[in-house]
Amino acid sequence: MVPVTEVLIVGGGVMGASVAYHLARAGCRGVRVLDRGNAPGSGSTGRATGGFRAQFGTAIHVRLSLLSRSKLQRFREETGGDAGYLPAGYLWLARGETERAALRSAEAVQHAAGLHEAVEVGTREIASLNPAVATDGIVGGAFCPTDGFLSPRGLLEGYVRAAVRLGVRFTWGTEVHGLERGPRGEITAAVTFSGREPAATFVNAAGAWAGMLADVPVTPLRRQVAATVPTDVLPPTMPMTIFTDDGFHLRVRDGRVLLLRASPGGSHPFDTSVDPAWVASVTAEAEARVPVLRDVPIDPRACWAGLYEMSPDRHALLGRAPGSSNLYLINGASGHGVMHAPALGQLLAEIILEGKASTLDVRALRPERFAEGEPNGEELL
Numbered sequence: 001m002v003p004v005t006e007v008l009i010v011g012g013g014v015m016g017a018s019v020a021y022h023l024a025r026a027g028c029r030g031v032r033v034l035d036r037g038n039a040p041g042s043g044s045t046g047r048a049t050g051g052f053r054a055q056f057g058t059a060i061h062v063r064l065s066l067l068s069r070s071k072l073q074r075f076r077e078e079t080g081g082d083a084g085y086l087p088a089g090y091l092w093l094a095r096g097e098t099e100r101a102a103l104r105s106a107e108a109v110q111h112a113a114g115l116h117e118a119v120e121v122g123t124r125e126i127a128s129l130n131p132a133v134a135t136d137g138i139v140g141g142a143f144c145p146t147d148g149f150l151s152p153r154g155l156l157e158g159y160v161r162a163a164v165r166l167g168v169r170f171t172w173g174t175e176v177h178g179l180e181r182g183p184r185g186e187i188t189a190a191v192t193f194s195g196r197e198p199a200a201t202f203v204n205a206a207g208a209w210a211g212m213l214a215d216v217p218v219t220p221l222r223r224q225v226a227a228t229v230p231t232d233v234l235p236p237t238m239p240m241t242i243f244t245d246d247g248f249h250l251r252v253r254d255g256r257v258l259l260l261r262a263s264p265g266g267s268h269p270f271d272t273s274v275d276p277a278w279v280a281s282v283t284a285e286a287e288a289r290v291p292v293l294r295d296v297p298i299d300p301r302a303c304w305a306g307l308y309e310m311s312p313d314r315h316a317l318l319g320r321a322p323g324s325s326n327l328y329l330i331n332g333a334s335g336h337g338v339m340h341a342p343a344l345g346q347l348l349a350e351i352i353l354e355g356k357a358s359t360l361d362v363r364a365l366r367p368e369r370f371a372e373g374e375p376n377g378e379e380l381l
Helices: 015-023 059-073 077-078 096-110 122-129 150-167 207-213 276-289 292-295 338-352
Strands: 003-012 031-034 090-094 119-121 140-146 168-172 176-181 185-193 195-203 220-228 240-244 251-253 254-262 303-312 316-322 327-330
Touching: 003 015, 015 031, 015 327, 031 195, 031 276, 059 077, 059 096, 059 338, 077 150, 090 096, 090 122, 096 119, 096 140, 150 168, 150 338, 176 195, 176 207, 176 240, 185 292, 195 338, 207 220, 207 303, 207 327, 220 276, 220 292, 240 316, 254 276, 276 292, 327 338
Parallel strands: 003 031, 003 195, 031 168, 090 240, 195 327
Antiparallel strands: 090 140, 119 140, 176 185, 185 195, 220 254, 220 303, 240 251, 251 254, 316 327
16 A cells, blocks of 8 residues: 655745644654755755845735744754854835835834834935945935845755654655646645655645646746855945845845846746846946946856746735645745745644644735735735
């Protein structure tokens, strides 16, 4: 008789690993994870830049970040791993009154949700927080000192190793290309190229590929990163600095300055190539806004791109999949997956084992909200 896995998680990135760890930690046995990559970090997690923030414009995002932050602070104690949490801060810059008003509105949401240390800052404070930024045209900003950075690979590896110690089985290099359904709509097996993988409960943690696995409103979005040559012109503790109007932002990681800005998708939905024209454009912006970078070349070999998993309202889908009794979703985090993985993994484990999330009210993330005509409002940041 073929043994039936109690919970089968499709996707071994940071989301799937977090769910697996939290299920096992709560006493669930028979947890297994299948991932298409040949090793941990082969997908989007390994391409994330590692920002962490609680400065959001919707209450559920702020609360997810606060829960994740508390878990990051005790990550080593809980898992034995190193998530690399560094509270260097997030500095948002406004170049017009519309952006400053958006930051103020978001700050009110943040304070109401418990993020009291997020504050409005003026140009003098901005110059002190990041002296490298040209403040011409800047009218104000916002800063939160407990935002900052984390290590995506450190977070993933910590959860994988801790989960394995608790009995979770990870199988790498195994792509799931479909879910087999029974007569009542329940999932009976994950279908791989080497056969069927039966289980009692299934979790879709397939990231940008979630929509290929099941009927989930998630689409991939390419995000490119331009990296300079190794340099010390900016300190590693410089806060993540973001221009609110167009989303251009920069940080220091591993001795290089990383430049980021939203860009169109590639030639196909899962394209992770780097567009040289985009690199040239974002480099020009960086040189204008951060003058010390004018003499620091870009290293083309160090540039990369990854995929966000976007939902229609840019909020995650968390909970039981509509129309299925035993399929659960943890998808569509829309660029916030790594930072929210500690919280979302714990919350989904609670939903699976207890029938509902007990740590936070996650009604705003229920997967059926789109069919009910109740998507989340616009995320201001």
